[in-house]
Amino acid sequence: MSHSKEEHHCWNCGEHSASERAARSLFCQFCNTLQAPSPDYYRFFSLPKTLAIDDEALQQTFYQMSRLLHPDRYGRRHERERNYSLEATAILNDGYRVLKDPVRRAEYVLRENGFQVGEQRSNEVPPELLEEVFELNMMLDELKAGDDDVIPQLDEARDRFLAMLDSIDTELDEEFRSHDAADDDGARMASLTAIRGILHRRRYIRNLIDEVDRQLTSRNA
Numbered sequence: 001m002s003h004s005k006e007e008h009h010c011w012n013c014g015e016h017s018a019s020e021r022a023a024r025s026l027f028c029q030f031c032n033t034l035q036a037p038s039p040d041y042y043r044f045f046s047l048p049k050t051l052a053i054d055d056e057a058l059q060q061t062f063y064q065m066s067r068l069l070h071p072d073r074y075g076r077r078h079e080r081e082r083n084y085s086l087e088a089t090a091i092l093n094d095g096y097r098v099l100k101d102p103v104r105r106a107e108y109v110l111r112e113n114g115f116q117v118g119e120q121r122s123n124e125v126p127p128e129l130l131e132e133v134f135e136l137n138m139m140l141d142e143l144k145a146g147d148d149d150v151i152p153q154l155d156e157a158r159d160r161f162l163a164m165l166d167s168i169d170t171e172l173d174e175e176f177r178s179h180d181a182a183d184d185d186g187a188r189m190a191s192l193t194a195i196r197g198i199l200h201r202r203r204y205i206r207n208l209i210d211e212v213d214r215q216l217t218s219r220n221a
């Protein structure tokens with residue numbers, strides 16, 4: 001018996017799920033017992049593997065599953081089912097936090113596809129920002145040296161970077177749609193590579209803004 005076939009059998013009543021959809025459900029269609037939850041967030045929420053998602057549908061599924069997994073329902077149940085309910089609740093909460101946030105969602109899909117994401121690359125300046133970042137660092141140095149005249153310029157730079165974040169979010173949204181529309185793996189991977197670049201730039205700018213805020217606050221304190 002193959003592993004995937006085994007998964008489609010209910011651990012409690014032994015019945016075999018008649019359809020793929022039923023097999024993917026958290027509950028046995030025959031005895032309604034909670035099954036081992038999938039650690040895959042998309043699968044857990046019964047969502048297609050797209051980067052653009054229906055926020056409202058996700059939220060509704062979250063509330064519905066929160067009710068179905070409420071601990072009160074499992075207090076008197078079989079220990080195995082009780083353990084599954086705890087496991088499923090953890091996946092539900094983590095998955096919701098990740099999937100409802102476009103950046104976390106994209107990072108999740110990137111990781112699943114073998115991309116490295118996160119802070120380790122965020123010290124490299126994205127090439128298109130080199131000049132702007134250079135100027136910003138000069139201003140920060142002047143501020144640190146005690147030159148308060150540079151503060152209005154820093155405020156302006158901060159506003160420019162905030163505007164960049166907005167346009168990056170638009171760009172991200174567009175790239176999500178082209179990822180979802182890709183009809184072969186090559187196009188899909190190219191799109192994921194582009195998304196990784198956008199996220200890198202986004203993180204870099206976010207860190208810059210935080211740094212400017214820190215310096216300005218310590219100056220005003």
Ligand SMILES: [Zn+2]
Binds near residue numbers: 011015031032
């Ligand atoms: Zn069953």
